[in-house]
Amino acid sequence: MIKIGIVGGTGYTGVELLRLLAQHPQAHVEVITSRSETGVRVVDMYPNLRGHYDKLCFSVPDNESLGRCDVVFFATPHGVAHAMAAELLAAGTRIIDLSADFRLRDAAEWSQWYGQPHGAPELLDQAVYGLPEVNRDAVRSARLIAVPGCYPTAVQLGLLPLLEAGLADNERIIADCKSGVSGAGRGASVGSLFCESTESMKAYGVAGHRHLPEIRQGLQAAAGGPVGLTFVPHLTPMIRGIHATLHVSVKDHSIDLQALFEKRYESEPFVDVMPAGSHPETRSVRGANICRLAVHRPQSGDQVVILSVIDNLVKGASGQAVQNMNIAFGLDEKTGLSHPALMP
Ligand SMILES: NC(=O)C1=CN([C@@H]2O[C@H](COP(=O)(O)OP(=O)(O)OC[C@H]3O[C@@H](n4cnc5c(N)ncnc54)[C@H](OP(=O)(O)O)[C@@H]3O)[C@@H](O)[C@H]2O)C=CC1
Numbered sequence: 329m330i331k332i333g334i335v336g337g338t339g340y341t342g343v344e345l346l347r348l349l350a351q352h353p354q355a356h357v358e359v360i361t362s363r364s365e366t367g368v369r370v371v372d373m374y375p376n377l378r379g380h381y382d383k384l385c386f387s388v389p390d391n392e393s394l395g396r397c398d399v400v401f402f403a404t405p406h407g408v409a410h411a412m413a414a415e416l417l418a419a420g421t422r423i424i425d426l427s428a429d430f431r432l433r434d435a436a437e438w439s440q441w442y443g444q445p446h447g448a449p450e451l452l453d454q455a456v457y458g459l460p461e462v463n464r465d466a467v468r469s470a471r472l473i474a475v476p477g478c479y480p481t482a483v484q485l486g487l488l489p490l491l492e493a494g495l496a497d498n499e500r501i502i503a504d505c506k507s508g509v510s511g512a513g514r515g516a517s518v519g520s521l522f523c524e525s526t527e528s529m530k531a532y533g534v535a536g537h538r539h540l541p542e543i544r545q546g547l548q549a550a551a552g553g554p555v556g557l558t559f560v561p562h563l564t565p566m567i568r569g570i571h572a573t574l575h576v577s578v579k580d581h582s583i584d585l586q587a588l589f590e591k592r593y594e595s596e597p598f599v600d601v602m603p604a605g606s607h608p609e610t611r612s613v614r615g616a617n618i619c620r621l622a623v624h625r626p627q628s629g630d631q632v633v634i635l636s637v638i639d640n641l642v643k644g645a646s647g648q649a650v651q652n653m654n655i656a657f658g659l660d661e662k663t664g665l666s667h668p669a670l671m672p
């Protein structure tokens with residue numbers, strides 16, 4: 329059994345980790361933290377977990393109990409993993425961080441986008457960006473894994489086949505993305521209120537969203553050079569889901585795009601290239617650790633449109649975190665993650 333600690337157990341990604349790990353045959357959650365709900369039983373707060381974690385209570389985050397775990401997941405706002413990671417790593421615990429603390433390679437760039445100094449630049453060398461479809465081999469031996477953000481997962485998986493093959497006009501890539509409201513977390517904020525977010529849709533962060541440097545970092549590695557990216561996130565009236573509509577110019581008309589995408593992902597258990605002409609829906613991935621893709625070339629022109637959908641809380645966060653754990657602990661990557669989506 330893998331002994332697991334979760335820091336930030338009351339948030340949306342924390343409780344999603346609990347839901348997924350409840351079905352995992354090799355996982356045992358030993359510690360789950362919350363500063364605001366210390367002493368409260370997990371099942372009293374989340375009755376969907378009754379019968380799975382009946383004795384487990386939230387405790388204050390402390391490195392002594394967390395350091396006795398084999399792996400600690402951070403499902404916390406940025407900055408928390410920075411402060412706790414070094415001590416846990418020294419205790420021999422692996423870290424899987426769902427926050428953005430270790431996603432950017434460059435500490436100065438991180439500070440610029442997150443508005444605070446990087447709290448652990450000395451650990452960046454050992455951090456592995458946990459997008460298994462790109463970095464599976466590095467994840468196997470990683471002790472510190474940075475789980476990609478939700479938008480970055482949907483966008484990178486949609487664009488990788490074209491960029492790796494050198495087929496795209498890398499100067500002008502557009503990622504037009506829609507997110508459900510759970511992407512903003514469980515913390516109270518006016519923008520997440522029912523009356524503010526229902527029956528309406530709006531773009532935000534057009535001038536520059538903190539996922540822009542993360543997406544660009546991944547795309548540039550895939551393309552082997554600079555990438556010009558316009559990223560426009562939108563808030564949409566649904567609870568879960570990311571829908572990314574990706575626009576890329578591909579001048580070469582001899583290429584069979586459907587075959588290229590199918591080949592790139594043929595051995596990936598969590599990327600589904602749908603039949604030509606498909607329009608993947610966010611509800612087709614709700615609750616499941618999967619990215620569904622479709623590639624289109626409207627009116628046979630130069631402009632290619634890729635559609636990419638994920639559940640932000642699963643392939644966009646907690647499911648991808650468990651996928652990384654499976655790889656890092658030498659388990660079958662699909663362990664505990666093979667259930668289909670909830671549809672309708
Ligand atoms: N929601 C999503 O779709 C996605 C989220 N992420 C990232 O995952 C992380 C968690 O997100 P989410 O679950 O939505 O966030 P929530 O706001 O829903 O939950 C945050 C959790 O962290 C705990 N926490 C807050 N501050 C601290 C602190 N200083 N020390 C220890 N624990 C703390 C909170 O509990 P308490 O205050 O009681 O301790 C709570 O349990 C974030 O970094 C987010 O950006 C990544 C991909 C997708």
Ligand SMILES: CC(=O)N[C@@H](CCC(=O)OP(=O)(O)O)C(=O)O
Nearest residue numbers: 427428477478507508509511512
């Ligand atoms: C709808 C919504 O608000 N989404 C969040 C992104 C999701 C997320 O939590 O991203 P990180 O893990 O990188 O922080 C946002 O735009 O800030």
